[in-house]
Amino acid sequence: MFNNIFPKIHTEGYKFLVISGIISIIFLSINSFLGVIAVIVNIWVYYFFRDPDRVIIDDENYLVSPADGEVIKVEEIDGPKELNLQDKKFKKISIFMNIFDCHVNRTPCAGKIEEIFYKPGKFFNASLDKASEDNERNYYKIKDNSGNNIVVVQIAGLVARRIVCETNKDQELTQGERIGMIRFGSRVDIYYENYSPLVKIGQKAISGETLLAQK
Secondary structure, eight states, rough: OHHHHHBBBBBHHHHHHHHHHHHHOOOHOOOOOHHHHHHHHHHHHHHBBBOOOOOOOTTTTEEEEESSSSEEEEEEEEGGGGGGGSSSSEEEEEEEEOOSSEEEEEEESSEEEEEEEEEOOOOOOOOTTHHHHHBBBEEEHHHHETTOEEEEEEOOOSOOOOOEEETTTEEEEOOOOOOEESSSSSEEEEESSOOOEOOOOOOOOOOTTEEEEEE
């Protein structure tokens, strides 16, 4: 019960909590109304950076969601050219994370990271189609234990200014393991082959727990 009300937070959140806490104290000393608003913002910052534990299925027949948020795309598409996969067909699921969702990202499968590619870019609303092509983003090419290519793409949103990567090339991952986060509004795309989708547009996904696709 305590952990549900006061979940642990990601290490990225501590500096923002300190900043918002100092601002709250200053505003409270100036005006009680401004102080209350600042305290509410401080609470929001705490919950934005929450990093709850999740129950992982640990089953290689499924891909789990890499992000909390709303499924906004389920389609078949060419692979990302940034990883030289544009000549292969993939299924793709896009998940939009609003500012109230948990922003810690996880790997959808067990496997090895073959490549990580970061590309700077613009800051369009992450729910727009052009965000996948124009926004700041970070690519993880993962080879699952069956030899399939799984690509996870962190895409910065309208107010995001930093993508946090917490993994390295050649790292072995377990399903649902944390791979990073995006600060303040964003999106995650997952490209995959040889799995069938289990979700539909509009569905709410939970990172590490929602089953996105099945072999």
